[in-house]
Amino acid sequence: MEGAVVLLDFWPSMFGMRTRVALAEKQIKYEYKEEDLRNKSELLLQMNPVHKKIPVLIHNGKPVCESLIQVQYIDEVWNDRAPLLPANPYKRATARFWADFIDKKLYDIGTRIWKTKGEEQETAKKEYIECLKLLEGELGDKAYFGGDNFGYLDVALIPFYCWFYAYEQCGNFSIEAECPKLIAWAKRCMQKESVAKSLPDQQKIYEFLLQMKKAFGIE
């Protein structure tokens, strides 16, 4: 597990946040490199030639791409502390299923909330809440998705929390009103130092989103 760790990232990225949280949970020292996505570095293009995307985790000079793959890699290499994936294969499959569900749904639907208006936006809001309610169902009465301990699925989902305020402002709705248990879970996660220091302030995310809307020509 020795060796330099570098993270190529972009501060508002929910996917980059997953890796930041995993690294923080394991208390791994690393160098954070902010990428300008309109002017990608040679290093990024070299380390992720297929997708040219962040986050890229570089360990001992070798790149690992895709946030969930990075979280699993970090868990396997630094396996002597703060386990993230459950030990039981069926529980691992369940965690992966819901992380896959998050990846298939939340980002795209969330994007539609801020990119559209009127009926399209209403549909996007409804779909987003439906997804969150399904996740609430999976959480049940547990403190974390991982059970008593913060784990892989918590890491996969918590970054989306810092974007909720921005979506709520754009869509004029309250996620907490519809999904109180999920928000309670999120606040519980935010009590953890690894999460608090890895997620940007929700107001900053909202300001970033307003800039993006301007750039896309959306009021």
Next chain:
Amino acid sequence: MAAVKLLGTWRSPYCFKVIWALKLKGIPYEYIEEDVFDKSPLLLQYNQIHKKVPVLVHDGKPICESTIILLYIEETWPQNPLLPIDPYERAVALFWIKYADDKTQSIPKIYRTTGEEQEQAVKECSEMLETVEQHGLIEGKKFFGGDEINMVDIAFCMVAHWLGVLEEVAGIKMFEPHKFPKLHSWAQNFKSVPVIKENLPDDERMFAWLKHRREMLLAPKSN
């Protein structure tokens, strides 16, 4: 009662991925053919979120999504490993498996569309093939992981087998040996593996079904 059951359909590469993994590891299972146009209560109960095949049921507990099923099989029955043991090499394998899962979805679009839509699908497919040819396969290696078949090869099965028959049905030629020599060579190696060779959908039946399906999808809508 079989401990392992697989709900699937004879046409689906996703289902074959699971069949191959079970057979490569020597795991006995009961196969249940599903009519995806008339889904059984069992399927709807086991996969409430996506309502799709394949579903693996182990000791009564369902696992959904083919790659997640394969990872479950790998972790539950470690014999004849289908993933590298080294964490870095495993991360690279998982990267290509995800790439295959995301990008091979453009392959069926080729036979489901015409005109501009089809051109777009062909373009996406070609880009995917070029990327794999350039970055995924290593000169001289029989398979993605070396001398033995593994989960990455299985993930790209649509390229090895289904792409050919889809091209025929759609009347397109894209996956040509001179353009993609490494991929072509890999596809032949893949289909020569006994477990794969002996477990593929019947070519004629597949062609007939896809041709019929294409006609139905592209039929002009009646007034």
